[in-house]
């Protein structure tokens with residue numbers, strides 16, 4: 001698949017790999033390869049790469065791949081995977097600074113150890129901080145924009161910027177961060193309280209998740225975003241209706257296409273039940289969207305990112 005000549009890419013201290021497994025490294029454990037994978041050594045190496053990589057080469061970045069389907073034909077361009085240098089978590093007073101590759105759950109735990117509350121919702125999200133900022137991830141009534149102080153983002157041309165949440169247009173599971181902009185770190189503000197209380201809330205979230213979500217399956221979390229109140233009102237559906245209720249109504253719970261299945265436990269979670277391809281997963285999602293559009297008049301918005309070429 002690789003057409004990019006690695007020898008013509010900027011000389012870096014990190015590592016390039018052609019035709020590197022990508023989809024199979026994600027939570028769904030299926031999907032295509034990256035044309036070229038780049039693991040920068042550190043932030044300077046990343047900036048050097050971005051400044052010198054020809055602008056016609058597409059650049060992508062992923063974290064834990066817990067919200068992404070890479071189509072079976074693979075992703076053309078250079079895919080950046082950040083390394084250990086981007087996973088530090090530091091606390092100063094009520095401010096927590098986390099590298100983009102730090103796992104959300106680790107940030108929640110470190111905050112709790114320091115008696116800082118408000119970030120425990122992150123313990124329920126299995127992605128990285130970079131992915132959480134990009135997706136404005138959230139659960140149980142709190143989302144990243146509520147606790148974020150600023151994000152450090154590197155543009156495609158290598159410019160480093162400190163950006164405030166209000167400049168990222170953070171709405172429900174959405175920001176204006178472009179596909180080739182790279183979050184390298186973010187700071188969050190916690191609220192001083194008893195470490196035991198915060199840890200107790202983290203334990204409660206863990207228990208709730210165990211009971212309601214197929215967290216031990218190969219999944220990508222919520223497949224579709226909840227529809228807006230305007231869309232529900234237009235379709236004459238109760239404004240409190242959640243997307244899983246729409247999926248249930250159209251017979252989506254347990255529905256299968258090839259090896260892909262809508263979870264029986266939580267029908268807005270799609271799972272790879274064994275031998276699914278990325279095509280199976282996407283086809284199943286599109287079947288659900290079609291049914292909900294035809295039967296309820298609501299167009300569902302994919303929350304899971306789908307990128308790359310069809311095989």
Ligand SMILES: Cc1cc2nc3c(=O)[nH]c(=O)nc-3n(C[C@H](O)[C@H](O)[C@H](O)COP(=O)(O)OP(=O)(O)OC[C@H]3O[C@@H](n4cnc5c(N)ncnc54)[C@H](O)[C@@H]3O)c2cc1C
Nearest residue numbers: 062063064065066067127128130131132137138139183221
């Ligand atoms: C079991 C399960 C439960 C989940 N529950 C929730 C939930 O309750 N709430 C919720 O919001 N989500 C949930 N998710 C979805 C997912 O965990 C979040 O969206 C998470 O924030 C994605 O992070 P990631 O690192 O895995 O991102 P990836 O899947 O790697 O990428 C997702 C997007 O973010 C971009 N991205 C990743 N890293 C960076 C970076 N450093 N800079 C710029 N862009 C970047 C990617 O390009 C892509 O567009 C769940 C997923 C699973 C599997």
